[in-house]
Amino acid sequence: xxxxxxxxxxxxxxxxxxxxxxxxxxxxxxxxxxxxxxxxxxxxxxxxxxxxxxxxxxxxxxxxxxxxxxxxxxxxxxxxxxxxxxxxxxxxxxxxxxxxxxxxxxxxxxxxxxxxxxxxxxxxxxxxxxxxxxxxxxxxxxxxxxxxxxxxxxxxxxxxxxxxxxxxxxxxxxxxxxxxxxxxxxxxxxxxxxxxxxxxxxxxxxxxxxxxxxxxxxxxxxxxxxxxxxxxxxxxxxxxxxxxxxxxxxxxxxxxxxxxxxxxxxxxxxxxxxxxxxxxxxxxxxxxxxxxxxxxxxxxxxxxxxxxxxxxxxxxxxxxxxxxxxxxxxxxxxxxxxxxxxxxxxxxxxxxx
Amino acid sequence: xxxxxxxxxxxxxxxxxxxxxxxxxxxxxxxxxxxxxxxxxxxxxxxxxxxxxxxxxxxxxxxxxxxxxxxxxxxxxxxxxxxxxxxxxxxxxxxxxxxxxxxxxxxxxxxxxxxxxxxxxxxxxxxxxxxxxxxxxxxxxxxxxxxxxxxxxxxxxxxxxxxxxxxxxxxxxxxxxxxxxxxxxxxxxxxxxxxxxxxxxxxxxxxxxxxxxxxxxxxxxxxxxxxxxxxxxxxxxxxxxxxxxxxxxxxxxxxxxxxxxxxxxxxxxxxxxxxxxxxxxxxxxxxxxxxxxxxxxxxxxxxxxxxxxxxxxxxxxxxxxxxxxxxxxxxxxxxxxxxxxxxxxxxxxxxxx
Numbered sequence: 001x002x003x004x005x006x007x008x009x010x011x012x013x014x015x016x017x018x019x020x021x022x023x024x025x026x027x028x029x030x031x032x033x034x035x036x037x038x039x040x041x042x043x044x045x046x047x048x049x050x051x052x053x054x055x056x057x058x059x060x061x062x063x064x065x066x067x068x069x070x071x072x073x074x075x076x077x078x079x080x081x082x083x084x085x086x087x088x089x090x091x092x093x094x095x096x097x098x099x100x101x102x103x104x105x106x107x108x109x110x111x112x113x114x115x116x117x118x119x120x121x122x123x124x125x126x127x128x129x130x131x132x133x134x135x136x137x138x139x140x141x142x143x144x145x146x147x148x149x150x151x152x153x154x155x156x157x158x159x160x161x162x163x164x165x166x167x168x169x170x171x172x173x174x175x176x177x178x179x180x181x182x183x184x185x186x187x188x189x190x191x192x193x194x195x196x197x198x199x200x201x202x203x204x205x206x207x208x209x210x211x212x213x214x215x216x217x218x219x220x221x222x223x224x225x226x227x228x229x230x231x232x233x234x235x236x237x238x239x240x241x242x243x244x245x246x247x248x249x250x251x252x253x254x255x256x257x258x259x260x261x262x263x264x265x266x267x268x269x270x271x272x273x274x275x276x277x278x279x280x281x282x283x284x285x286x287x288x289x290x291x292x293x294x295x296x297x298x299x300x301x302x303x304x305x306x307x308x309x310x311x312x313x314x315x316x317x318x319x320x321x322x323x324x325x326x327x328x329x330x331x332x333x334x335x336x337x338x339x340x341x342x343x344x345x346x347x348x349x350x351x352x353x
Numbered sequence: 354x355x356x357x358x359x360x361x362x363x364x365x366x367x368x369x370x371x372x373x374x375x376x377x378x379x380x381x382x383x384x385x386x387x388x389x390x391x392x393x394x395x396x397x398x399x400x401x402x403x404x405x406x407x408x409x410x411x412x413x414x415x416x417x418x419x420x421x422x423x424x425x426x427x428x429x430x431x432x433x434x435x436x437x438x439x440x441x442x443x444x445x446x447x448x449x450x451x452x453x454x455x456x457x458x459x460x461x462x463x464x465x466x467x468x469x470x471x472x473x474x475x476x477x478x479x480x481x482x483x484x485x486x487x488x489x490x491x492x493x494x495x496x497x498x499x500x501x502x503x504x505x506x507x508x509x510x511x512x513x514x515x516x517x518x519x520x521x522x523x524x525x526x527x528x529x530x531x532x533x534x535x536x537x538x539x540x541x542x543x544x545x546x547x548x549x550x551x552x553x554x555x556x557x558x559x560x561x562x563x564x565x566x567x568x569x570x571x572x573x574x575x576x577x578x579x580x581x582x583x584x585x586x587x588x589x590x591x592x593x594x595x596x597x598x599x600x601x602x603x604x605x606x607x608x609x610x611x612x613x614x615x616x617x618x619x620x621x622x623x624x625x626x627x628x629x630x631x632x633x634x635x636x637x638x639x640x641x642x643x644x645x646x647x648x649x650x651x652x653x654x655x656x657x658x659x660x661x662x663x664x665x666x667x668x669x670x671x672x673x674x675x676x677x678x679x680x681x682x683x684x685x686x687x688x689x690x691x692x693x694x695x696x697x698x699x700x701x702x703x704x705x706x
Contacts, residue, residue, distance in 0.1 A: 023517040028574075030489075136383075151673060152505045152512070159505070159691040164376040221381075301649050304671050311677075315684050318657050320504060320677035330668045338512040346698065 002344035003086050004114075005038030005047060005077070008094035012116060012145075013039075015333035016091065023337075033344040037084065040077050044069040047080045074102065082109040087139075087347050091336060092117045101127065103141070107134040114339045116145035116332050121218065122211035125225055128218055140343050145335030147174065147212045148307045148326040156311065156322060157219055165313045167220045170279040172309035173299060174212040176327035177203040178275040180305035186263050186273040188295070194259035195252035205240075206231040206275070206288045213277040213288055220281050232289040234275070266292045272300045298323070355697035356439050357467075358391030358400065358430070361447035365469060365498075366392075368686035369444065376690075386697040390437065393430050397422040400433045427455065435462040440492075440700050444689060445470045454480065456494070460487040467692045469498035469685050474571065475564035478578055481571055493696050498688030500527065500565045501660045501679040509664065509675060510572055518666045520573045523632040525662035526652060527565040529680035530556040531628040533658035539616050539626040541648070547612035548605035558593075559584040559628075559641045566630040566641055573634050585642040587628070619645045625653045651676070 006013045017036070024032045035051035046052075046069045081088045089112035092099050100120035103113055104127075121128055121143060135141050147153045160167060173179045185192050203209075210226040217224040233240070236255045242248045266273050271292040276299065280286045293299045298321055302308050307326025310319035325331045359366045370389070377385045388404030399405075399422045434441045442465035445452050453473035456466055457480075474481055474496060488494050500506045513520060526532045538545050556562070563579040570577040586593070589608045595601045619626050624645040629652065633639045646652045651674055655661050660679025663672035678684045 019517055026517060029515075029517070150512075150668070152509050152675070155508070156505050159503075159694075160687070162382075162694055163687050163690040164372055164379060164382070165687065296654050298651070298654060298676075301651060301654050306671060315503070315687055316677050318659060318678060320675075322505070322673075322675055323651075324669050324673035325671060334513070334516050334518060334668055337516040341512075341515055 001086050001348060002034050002112075002340065003037040003051070003081070003084055003088040004034055004091055004340060005040070005081050005088065006036070006091045006093060007040050007074075007077075007099060008092065008096070009039050009041060010093060011329045012332045012336070013091070013093040015329035016093070016336050019330075019333050019337050033348045034340055035086075037088070038077060038081060040072050040074065043072055045072045045077050046070070047077055049080075049084055074099075078102070078106055078109065078111065081111055087112065087343075089114050089340060089343050091115065091340070093336075095119065097123060103127075104130050104134060107131065107139050107141070110139055112139040112343050113141045113143075114336055114343060115141075115143050116149070116336060117143075118146045118211045118215060121146060122214040122226060125218070125223055140346065142339035142342060143215075144339050145332045146215055148172075148309060148322070148324075149328065149331040150333075150335035150338065151307060151309070151322050151324050151326055151331075153216075153309050153322055154219060156320065157216065160311060160313055160315075160320075161220065165315045167279075167281045168312045168314070169281065169283075170216050170220065170309065170311050171319075172277055172307065173274055173302060174209045174277050174307055174309070174326065175203045175275065176305035176307065176325070178209070179302060179307060179326075182272070182274050183302050183304065183306075185259070186266060188267060188272075193253065193256045194263075195249070195256050204235045205233045209275070209277045209288045213279055213286060217279040217281075217286055220279060222279065222281060222286070224279075224286055230287045230289070232275075232287075234290055262290070270295055274299045274302075354439050354701060355387050355465075355693065356390040356404070356434070356437055356441040357387055357444055357693060358393070358434050358441065359389070359444045359446060360393050360427075360430075360452060361445065361449070362392050362394060363446060364682045365685045365689070366444070366446040368682035369446070369689050372683075372686050372690050386701045387693055388439075390441070391430060391434060393425050393427065396425055398425045398430050399423070400430055402433075402437055427452075431455070431459055431462065431464065434464055440465065440696075442467050442693060442696050444468065444693070446689075448472065450476060456480075457483050457487060460484065460492050460494070463492055465492040465696050466494045466496075467689055467696060468494075468496050469502070469689060470496075471499045471564045471568060474499060475567040475579060478571070478576055493699065495692035495695060496568075497692050498685045499568055501525075501662060501675070501677075502681065502684040503686075503688030503691065504660060504662070504675050504677050504679055504684075506569075506662050506675055507572060509673065510569065513664060513666055513668075513673075514573065518668045520632075520634045521665045521667070522634065522636075523569050523573065523662065523664050524672075525630055525660065526627055526655060527562045527630050527660055527662070527679065528556045528628065529658035529660065529678070531562070532655060532660060532679075535625070535627050536655050536657065536659075538612070539619060541620060541625075546606065546609040547616075548602070548609050557588045558586045562628070562630045562641045566632055566639060570632040570634075570639055573632060575632065575634060575639070577632075577639055583640045583642070585628075585640075587643055615643070623648055627652045627655075 037051050038047035092115040097119050103120050144154045210229050210231045214226050271294050274293050276291050277288045308323035310321045312319040390404050391400035445468040450472050456473050497507045563582050563584045624647050627646050629644050630641045661676035663674045665672040
């Protein structure tokens with residue numbers, strides 16, 4: 001049995017709890033090798049050596065609000081978890097730098113970590129290396145959901161690396177928002193203006209994609225970081241200092257002609273525009289940028305807000321490609337859940353993968 | 354440490370040994386948690402409680418030919434393996450029905466199985482169910498390489514199922530040969546005749562694809578089999594009884610007009626022809642057949658001899674797609690190697706996945 005404790009049980013944590021409960025209640029499964037023993041948000045926490053009842057969702061949710069909840073204290077929370085007799089994993093569902101900085105102390109105390117939080121793997125390289133070192137002999141860190149949510153991206157990369165394949169490039173469309181934007185805007189016959197697409201502000205500067213490229217690159221052995229990676233910020237210069245979303249969206253049409261021109265140039269060449277992150281293991285030219293792809297390229301036929309990731313390796317000169325929904329609470333929770341089963345399988349043969 | 358013993362060390366087994374040796378010799382890895390302790394082919398065998406030296410490939414290969422080899426005896430081979438103190442996995446690299454029938458006896462004796470051999474999972478349903486039952490509490494069976502070689506197909510399907518997702522359909526192009534044939538023949542502007550494509554005889558009858566659809570369907574919980582699945586045999590009726598490859602290829606041009614017509618009909622509709630296997634979990638309409646796909650469908654832009662597999666589920670209404678090389682010794686050996694690391698990780702934390 002693997003104990004789990006959720007830090008920051010919001011949208012994704014809630015979806016995870018829902019999936020755990022549905023699993024526990026389903027006649028399709030013999031038993032769930034995972035028990036929830038702790039929840040903590042910024043105000044309150046509940047933690048117990050006795051797993052919370054998994055019989056209904058209300059019970060799980062009320063733990064944080066009910067009479068057993070105490071004021072939040074992350075140190076006391078980890079202290080309690082570290083003393084539990086069964087293996088225990090912390091599920092960090094925040095996107096907090098401060099929480100990511102706690103991973104080494106958690107690992108040193110034997111706590112496993114499963115998380116969709118990109119920070120520990122894309123902030124300072126020293127933190128990433130420290131975590132990597134601690135997991136070599138100690139507990140596990142699984143973070144499939146940091147890239148492409150539940151898509152089998154990091155598991156595939158790890159399988160390739162651990163079996164000795166040589167990674168050449170990893171190229172992909174890693175932002176659901178920007179995927180949707182360009183799949184809709186840059187397609188033969190599309191009539192939308194750039195500014196008619198949903199508010200892309202948080203993604204247009206490329207930092208979210210840069211984090212994902214950094215994570216993949218580091219797992220593949222590169223010493224890269226968001227500070228050194230060339231990242232194309234496609235927010236028009238004049239709009240970068242605009243503070244309000246309203247003003248941003250109001251002024252965005254001024255730049256429709258600019259984007260329409262880029263798009264027409266691409267379409268004229270039988271290509272489309274896509275915002276792509278690339279890890280260049282062999283050539284050292286990793287980047288995040290807007291680029292053109294011919295219509296018969298897999299990136300060109302992407303639909304909706306899907307992600308796509310192409311691994312070009314010694315064994316796969318024609319790339320191994322994974323694509324599908326790379327954002328959203330349910331698919332992110334799926335990635336966490338699958339990781340938790342892998343941690344549980346290290347201790348419990350009935351949970352075997 | 355996981356002991357492994359290879360049954361039928363031919364092309365795929367040879368590629369696996371090469372990958373294991375390269376891994377053991379590489380400075381990139383601390384150590385290989387896998388030791389080769391046995392090899393058997395149809396004539397000879399070598400099996401030992403002391404792992405064969407992994408220092409060079411010649412040593413591994415000569416084990417079967419050298420003075421330590423004995424006449425092949427599968428019973429004695431398994432007897433020796435079952436008495437080893439460390440966990441042991443048999444790697445079945447044959448495509449033999451007889452070997453597949455031995456899996457239950459191996460599992461009963463605590464031996465794990467990793468294999469690209471489709472037979473145990475696509476022959477009689479009773480054999481599949483018996484194996485499934487034995488692995489619930491006993492040793493593991495991993496067979497990623499039975500569908501799409503090393504592509505993460507079965508691991509992804511298992512992750513989806515074990516976390517409680519509901520599989521609706523699994524649709525794909527599962528034959529490298531037929532993938533190449535139609536990707537080359539059925540494309541806008543293609544000028545090849547059907548008969549100019551490489552000898553597709555072994556795949557045209559659809560049985561190889563039917564086996565893969567059967568495996569995916571059974572893993573997804575369906576009681577299907579190659580005997581009940583509707584399979585479109587695209588070998589022209591008049592050629593089915595032709596025995597020699599020469600005569601087959603000589604007479605195939607008689608049917609070029611037939612295939613050209615099918616193809617033109619598709620192209621006229623803005624579509625291409627693809628030979629597709631489908632597991633229909635919800636609707637019960639699983640099938641293997643030639644079908645038309647519009648040009649912007651992921652199946653239409655497939656290149657070379659790649660496989661593509663699309664999982665449509667409750668969490669992925671827009672399918673999760675995996676594509677890439679689905680045949681060949683190196684990528685098949687990769688799938689086996691990755692599976693072996695997963696078995697090893699159950700016993701050895703340093704091999705953790």
